[in-house]
Amino acid sequence: MAKITLSDLRHSYQPVPQGDDDWALKHMAMEWSDGGAYALLGPSGCGKTTLLNIISGLVRPTEGRVLFDGVDLTEVPTERRRIAQVFQFPVVYDTMSVRDNLAFPLRNRGLAGPEVDAKVSEIARMLDLEGMLSRRASGLTADGKQKISLGRGLVRSDVNVIMLDEPLTVIDPHLKSQLRSKLKELHQRIARTMIYVTHDQTEALTFADQVVVMHQGEVVQVGSPVDLFERPRHTFVGHFIGSPGMNILPCELSGGVARVDGHAVPVDNAPPGAIEGRVEIGVRPEFVALAEEGDGLPVTVVRTSDAGRHRIVEVRLGEHRMKLLAGEGVTVPSGEARVRFDPGHTRLYADGWLVE
Amino acid sequence: MVKRVGADTHIHETSVVLAEEGFNVLLGTTLSGKTTLMQLMAGLERPSAGRVWFRGADVTGVPVQKRNAAMVYQQFINYPNFTVYENIASPLRIARVPRAQLDERVKRVAAMLKLTPVLQRRPTELSGGQQQRTALARALVKDADLVLLDEPLANLDFKLREELRDELPAFFAGRRATVVLATSDPVEALLLGGHTATLHQGRITQFGPTADVYRRPADLTTAQVFSNPPINTAPVTKRGETIALGDGVSWEARGAVKSLPDRTYTVGIRPHHIGPSPTVRGAAIDGRVQIAELSGSESVIHFSHGSLDWVSQSQGVHDAAVGETARFYIDVDRCLYFDGDGKLIAS
Numbered sequence A: 001m002a003k004i005t006l007s008d009l010r011h012s013y014q015p016v017p018q019g020d021d022d023w024a025l026k027h028m029a030m031e032w033s034d035g036g037a038y039a040l041l042g043p044s045g046c047g048k049t050t051l052l053n054i055i056s057g058l059v060r061p062t063e064g065r066v067l068f069d070g071v072d073l074t075e076v077p078t079e080r081r082r083i084a085q086v087f088q089f090p091v092v093y094d095t096m097s098v099r100d101n102l103a104f105p106l107r108n109r110g111l112a113g114p115e116v117d118a119k120v121s122e123i124a125r126m127l128d129l130e131g132m133l134s135r136r137a138s139g140l141t142a143d144g145k146q147k148i149s150l151g152r153g154l155v156r157s158d159v160n161v162i163m164l165d166e167p168l169t170v171i172d173p174h175l176k177s178q179l180r181s182k183l184k185e186l187h188q189r190i191a192r193t194m195i196y197v198t199h200d201q202t203e204a205l206t207f208a209d210q211v212v213v214m215h216q217g218e219v220v221q222v223g224s225p226v227d228l229f230e231r232p233r234h235t236f237v238g239h240f241i242g243s244p245g246m247n248i249l250p251c252e253l254s255g256g257v258a259r260v261d262g263h264a265v266p267v268d269n270a271p272p273g274a275i276e277g278r279v280e281i282g283v284r285p286e287f288v289a290l291a292e293e294g295d296g297l298p299v300t301v302v303r304t305s306d307a308g309r310h311r312i313v314e315v316r317l318g319e320h321r322m323k324l325l326a327g328e329g330v331t332v333p334s335g336e337a338r339v340r341f342d343p344g345h346t347r348l349y350a351d352g353w354l355v356e
Numbered sequence B: 001m002v003k004r005v006g007a008d009t010h011i012h013e014t015s016v017v018l019a020e021e022g023f024n025v026l027l028g029t030t031l032s033g034k035t036t037l038m039q040l041m042a043g044l045e046r047p048s049a050g051r052v053w054f055r056g057a058d059v060t061g062v063p064v065q066k067r068n069a070a071m072v073y074q075q076f077i078n079y080p081n082f083t084v085y086e087n088i089a090s091p092l093r094i095a096r097v098p099r100a101q102l103d104e105r106v107k108r109v110a111a112m113l114k115l116t117p118v119l120q121r122r123p124t125e126l127s128g129g130q131q132q133r134t135a136l137a138r139a140l141v142k143d144a145d146l147v148l149l150d151e152p153l154a155n156l157d158f159k160l161r162e163e164l165r166d167e168l169p170a171f172f173a174g175r176r177a178t179v180v181l182a183t184s185d186p187v188e189a190l191l192l193g194g195h196t197a198t199l200h201q202g203r204i205t206q207f208g209p210t211a212d213v214y215r216r217p218a219d220l221t222t223a224q225v226f227s228n229p230p231i232n233t234a235p236v237t238k239r240g241e242t243i244a245l246g247d248g249v250s251w252e253a254r255g256a257v258k259s260l261p262d263r264t265y266t267v268g269i270r271p272h273h274i275g276p277s278p279t280v281r282g283a284a285i286d287g288r289v290q291i292a293e294l295s296g297s298e299s300v301i302h303f304s305h306g307s308l309d310w311v312s313q314s315q316g317v318h319d320a321a322v323g324e325t326a327r328f329y330i331d332v333d334r335c336l337y338f339d340g341d342g343k344l345i346a347s
Helices: A048-056 A098-108 A113-126 A142-154 A173-190 A201-207 A225-230 A235-240 B034-042 B084-094 B099-112 B128-141 B158-172 B186-192 B210-215 B220-225 B255-259
Strands: A004-012 A023-032 A037-041 A063-068 A083-086 A161-165 A194-198 A210-215 A218-223 A247-250 A252-254 A257-260 A263-265 A279-283 A288-290 A297-306 A310-317 A320-327 A335-341 A346-350 B003-005 B008-011 B023-027 B069-072 B146-150 B178-183 B195-200 B203-209 B232-239 B242-246 B249-252 B264-269 B282-294 B298-305 B308-315 B325-331 B336-338 B344-346
Touching: A004 A048, A023 A048, A023 A218, A037 A048, A037 A201, A048 A083, A048 A161, A048 A194, A083 A142, A098 A113, A098 A142, A113 A142, A142 A161, A142 A173, A173 A201, A173 B282, A194 A201, A201 B282, A210 A225, A210 A235, A218 A225, A218 A235, A235 A247, A235 A279, A247 A320, A257 A279, A263 A297, A288 A320, A297 B186, A297 B210, A310 A335, B008 B034, B023 B034, B023 B186, B034 B069, B034 B146, B034 B178, B069 B128, B084 B099, B084 B128, B099 B128, B128 B146, B128 B158, B158 B186, B178 B186, B186 B210, B195 B210, B195 B220, B203 B210, B203 B220, B220 B264, B220 B336, B232 B308, B249 B282, B255 B344, B282 B308, B298 B325
Parallel strands: A037 A194, A037 A210, A083 A161, A161 A194, B023 B178, B023 B195, B069 B146, B146 B178
Antiparallel strands: A004 A023, A004 A063, A210 A218, A247 A279, A252 A257, A257 A263, A279 A346, A288 A335, A297 A310, A297 A335, A310 A320, B003 B008, B195 B203, B232 B242, B232 B264, B242 B249, B264 B336, B282 B298, B282 B325, B298 B308, B336 B344
């Protein structure tokens, strides 16, 4: 296992990159500690696959270095980086038994028979594959095959990092939760560095201790699931994570007071001076509540949708629209209403970035 | 209506009257019969017994071409060699709609579905959401009497699904079309509103206004179909004024539950009625955490208590360490009680 250092990486697929848009991966520097559970989260085209390929050695970065435990591996090919990978589609040897599939990487490395057997049974036990070790892999369901792909990475003790690229895509929805649970449990038991790449927030947040959120080739936040919810560092994080996403409202700032549509709104991070750029307020629907007459901001209720556990209330404040959540016992007025933002969770953003 | 295929019965004897010119949701898991029901409505399949009526006319046996129906599938189906404009226009060309009228209708639907900027592109150059919007636009431009949407949002990214789910009911508001949408996602059904039919193993278990079916499921099966994460169920014993779940978890019987005869029932507790925060009338239950699934703005915690597995769903992000013991609180005033046959008897 290894600590992974990404030092001043940049990558472009263009031979001579010109503008900002030519960089598939904009400048990034990061350090991933040994044994950590990480997720790379972002929509398609955000650069997460490029980053994954740089770590595994399939892509050589235009600029910057990749270090494992301080050793520069930027020029070292994939097969010598000691990486285990699990892909979207299970990769198994169909003609081999489950046992032989798991043993394959060990025999390849010249391990002795008894050692191979011991390792294989240990991993099979962890993955609940014990009962099917003698079966041919071709007869297994997608989740069974995916467990083998994972197991082949886990049996090797010489692996620096296990990388999982959208590993649950082909798994039936009702089995996903079980496999998620299994993955999390495995990480806790074997404490190896794992990097889980996905566009699905539930997968990322459930698995990882630290989530790296990417957007348009840039890392917009690295944080725990709680951080991403409670304190998004970029409006993209607020929008992308959570359902419904964070409300983002244009605002004006003068004399340390933020105003939305002319109404003063207390915020958590008002700076003493002026801010450069486009200023917005971000507040999640969870932190907007209906208020009593005379309190809060005047809004018009546009629409209420019942989500069962709560209702999603869409309101208009001046020309801006936003959403709030009303719990089961709460009466939602129609037409005119007042709302209040939780000042501890209402923040200013400048050109998309949290004002700090 | 009944639909048999060989020795299998795909749709057991079912009678239902959908909301005319309204939004109807078919909610059920894979293989519950949603697609078969839609094919029967479209005229792509013939029922083995029974009749299909549309706006007062018996249409059993009327072929799909003569039904003025439009269908959209989970997989976006577009003509790859046509531009978006020509994709949308194709049903109108077949119907020989005059050019000026065709142009006007294509542009109106495209504007509604935010496709105006990409009208001259080909579907393969579009995002998944735009491709599905193109397929939807082609269904809408026809002004069909019956619009059948078979899991149209299932293949979209989460944020696009959220957006289209918001927009869909509005597209159809004020149109004369009867819309039927199939989904396996209970939250999607709730947010789409309208009416919902819950399906289980080829049977409609309940049909009514969506919120009513959700809040007052007639039976346990309907409650299970209409709950994701799955509804918690457990045997409870009522004795006098106490409901006992065993293992020391009990609460006071109140309201309608109080007058039920003393015996054993099945209690149904929706995951969001079991939370990690103490509530005024919450019954405490301790469990061993199996996993905390965090979805961004809410937490779904799976735990075991006694021999049963439980699910709690709460707002915000609450991590819970796997394998540790945690305390949860059941909102006992929102429990559903079912009798031995699974019928709802108190809530």
